[in-house]
Amino acid sequence: MKVLNLAGTEDTPKVVLDKENEIFEISGRSLPEDSAEFFAPILSWIDEYAEENNSETKFLFKLEYFNTASSKLILDILSKLEEVEGVTVVWYYHEDDEDMQEAGEEFEELVELEFEFETY
């Protein structure tokens, strides 16, 4: 399966989705002008991955900031991951960033997925 690798910019996150090396990671800042367009390849990648997924998937979110349109798309990613067996979401937040911690907890309440919280 092809690797999806996007370098982060000042308004889009760094994305690495690599089935073979078991890396599933979205990090940085997400405030693209058109969030739906930016996230579309990520959502299709997950669709394809769901057809032949690894037995375990640790999906990392290490976001410093995301806008409200991105938050809707993050929920779309999580909803797709709900359909995949063996997914754990690892939600990183800066230790003094209660808003990011709370955002992770809210996503956890919205989907049926196992969440692990980590600080940095």
Next chain:
Amino acid sequence: MKYIYELHRTMLDKDLILIYEGEITQDITKSVLSMAERNMDSYGEQSKIKRKVFNVMVECLQNISKYAVPMEETSDKKNSAVFMIGKEDNSYFITSGNPILSRNVKDIAGRLEKINDLDKDGLKNLYKDIIKNGKISAKGGAGLGFIDMARKSGEKLRFDFEPINDEFTFFSLKTTIPRKLK
């Protein structure tokens, strides 16, 4: 040239640290954000407060770049708007103003009033309801911007509508972020 001095005095009197007037695009949003970040860094603002100010700024600027309407008479100015950030001893305030279609006033006012009537938990529930059941609009918004601004600031949103003519109304919005968080 006296108005330049007066503008400068006004900025100092009103504690304004940044004013932008003109079209608001994604590139301009990025520039304004980085100026404001640098400004807050220069007096060592707490990262917690910086993040909240950044957050409210993004929603505010992206609202304008998505939804502001060019007025016919001044269509050369595109979605001309004004955006300001001010710093007082105990708070930051983020203010924007832009023309909207007068027929949308009622809808926007209703949404803002509904948000201001809710407490912390009420806002959280409204947010969760919209993120779960809402759809991204044709303009790329999730319908969550105002709610997020209210949640991140913990304060009521202040707003005002000034009629320009039959078709257009000037919409002003002010969000205050306390510098000492509860």
